[in-house]
Amino acid sequence: MKPSLHSLLLWLLLCVCAVPVMAQPTTPAPPELDARGYLLVDFHTGKTLAELNADERLEPASLTKIMTAYAVFRELAAQRIKLDDQVLVSEKAWRTGGSKMFIEVGKRVSLEDLLKGMIIQSGNDASVALAEYVSGNVESFANLMNAHAQRLGMTHSHFTNPNGLPDPELYTTARDMARVAVALIREFPEYYAWYSNLEFTYNGITQPNRNPLLRRDPSADGIKTGYTKAAGYCLIGSAKRDDMRLISVVMGSSSPRARAEASLALLNYGFRTYESHKLYPVGQPIENLRVWFGEQETLAAGPERDVVATIPRGQYDKLSARLEKTPDLNAPIAQGERLGEVVIALGTEEVTRIPLVALQELPKGGLWRYAKDSFLRMF
Structure with missing residues (x-):
């Protein structure tokens, strides 16, 4: 007598449930110490x-x-x-x-x-x-x-x-x-x-x-x-x-x-x-940001200090980085002025935030630049 489709599905489900699930690696607990x-x-x-x-x-x-x-x-x-x-x-x-x-x-x-x-x-x-x-x-x-x-x-x-x-x-x-x-x-x-x-x-x-x-x-x-x-x-x-x-x-x-x-x-x-990883050194340009009304359209931005992440060993491939930029940047902008943050995450957990700053000064542009950027911002 051939087994029914229902019994075959039930057998497969039991087999799948019987397969052990691999636990995620956990960080070892620190040692017990003689200290208050x-x-x-x-x-x-x-x-x-x-x-x-x-x-x-x-x-x-x-x-x-x-x-x-x-x-x-x-x-x-x-x-x-x-x-x-x-x-x-x-x-x-x-x-x-x-x-x-x-x-x-x-x-x-x-x-x-x-x-x-x-x-x-x-x-x-x-x-x-x-x-x-x-x-x-x-x-x-x-x-x-x-x-x-x-x-x-x-x-x-x-x-x-x-x-x-x-x-x-x-x-x-x-x-x-x-x-x-x-x-x-x-x-x-x-x-x-x-x-x-x-x-x-x-x-x-x-x-x-x-x-x-x-x-x-x-x-x-x-x-x-x-x-x-x-x-x-x-x-x-x-x-x-x-x-x-x-x-x-x-x-x-x-x-x-x-x-x-x-x-x-x-x-x-x-x-x-x-383990610790230096991801971006201080002063390294990370992105050129759009700036309105300046002598030039973009400004190089980088971390205020070294971006270092300390993570459990073997987790480096799970690190990610993103920029949270200040919206609508307008000239003039001084060197070192804060333009946003560099955010480092390990999986879904945030590891560190470092200020994103201007790597050089950007003076205000002339009348032509002001008129052009005012027109562009309308659209």
Whole structure:
């Protein structure tokens, strides 16, 4: 007896349903770490790759010195101070407890040596000497630190001293510390190079850099450790492999070994799981846009800064780009004026938006151009 058409269709349907459906690849979960809070971000895009309690208020300990260095670097950039300035060491700076550069009261020390003593040796005494030289006293310098923190968007941070010694009103978050670390590296690469120095000698005393990543990961080049009993063991790390730089923040680990292992685990997870691609460099023309009433009809437009996408590994072929252009552009247009946005997407998910700007100036055209464009716009 031949099977009916209905039974054949039912058999085919059961066969199709029995075929296993291939699941979409998922991003591996970050490792479990010994830390009260942590954060892993891509330096170029700011994309968060892993986090735990990243916005919880925590004590920064000597991570504070990253903000101290940033504030001093800003003063150097403004040419209000110089690296070869000779700083008189006060009794307050000399008496500061904790880790020391071993400066001596009444002696003069170059600003550059004080910075290296703070960055490489984590000198609390050097931090106070720098604060007093820049702002007159520690309290005024703390106000400067807080002003920079607000400008950088560190809305959950408050600083009361330049070295991170315990204070009930001294606090931050892992996310805020990542913000200042990124700003320091981006704005001051020439000074950031000091963070990878393995040791520094002052007054005949050589001290090693306290950052264990520098000796355990050849791609690591910064940035700072911290410890107090209340804060636990903290470490902000930075590493660069090929064109990808990651920033890791680990706060509140139980031991020096735990913070080092947590930082390495985060960095390795990020580099293993994600990849970054520079899609359009800053200043590269992407499109010639139609402009009305200008000396010429079109104007070259490009990204305001490098267009970089951080995505899970193996997903590059799913990236797409589009331009969202400002309608009805009219001359005159200044160089750098915003003309729209470059939008990068991974499948249906938006990855990043970068302003699209004019790559040169376009002055207003003459009477003939005005009359011609007015006529064309009517139709």
